[in-house]
Amino acid sequence: MDISPDMVEQCRQNARQAGLPVSLYVQSMQALDLPRRYRTIIVPSSSFLHLTGREDARVALKRFRAHLAPGGQLAMSMRVFEPDPTAEQWELVEHAVRPGDGAEVQHWFRCTYDVPHQLQHTEDRYDVVLDGTVLESQSFAASPCMTWYSVTQAIALLVETGFGEVKCHADFTVEPAADGETSFIVLGRRPAAV
Numbered sequence: 001m002d003i004s005p006d007m008v009e010q011c012r013q014n015a016r017q018a019g020l021p022v023s024l025y026v027q028s029m030q031a032l033d034l035p036r037r038y039r040t041i042i043v044p045s046s047s048f049l050h051l052t053g054r055e056d057a058r059v060a061l062k063r064f065r066a067h068l069a070p071g072g073q074l075a076m077s078m079r080v081f082e083p084d085p086t087a088e089q090w091e092l093v094e095h096a097v098r099p100g101d102g103a104e105v106q107h108w109f110r111c112t113y114d115v116p117h118q119l120q121h122t123e124d125r126y127d128v129v130l131d132g133t134v135l136e137s138q139s140f141a142a143s144p145c146m147t148w149y150s151v152t153q154a155i156a157l158l159v160e161t162g163f164g165e166v167k168c169h170a171d172f173t174v175e176p177a178a179d180g181e182t183s184f185i186v187l188g189r190r191p192a193a194v
Helices: 005-018 054-066 151-160
Strands: 038-043 068-079 091-097 104-114 119-130 133-147 164-170 183-189
Touching (some): 054 068
Parallel strands (some): 038 068
Antiparallel strands (some): 091 104
């Protein structure tokens, strides 16, 4: 399930090429409405952190819980952003030469952090440069782009939305996570007695 039709279509093509049968859906986390219940729901790659509103986060967690079978488990990767003042400057993250005219296509990135509200704002810029002259430039801002939770906040949010046996593991290990971790997995279980 993904909110992007393009990403779902790419997954469908990849699965078809690999000979894998898949059921794919275009939905937001907050509107999750699938025809079955699951033993495990995995929310990878900090995807949950794109829900920058706390109420959207609560609604999504309740939808995940509703889609778990009794005793089923939710697993989400989380990260905590550490504000870096140098990230506010444009950084060239990738570039390539355009076939045909030899112009260089440059991808630039920068971000800022609203620490009191735990929000990251990002901006991407794409420049087409030929012989030192910018021929074309486009910018895309995501403001806010992502949020973050401390370990304590993530645990509290899952408990608040009805999950039990909530725990966090540090940086993709089996070691318990504590506040101060910048990368962790949060696990919560739908109670068996429903």
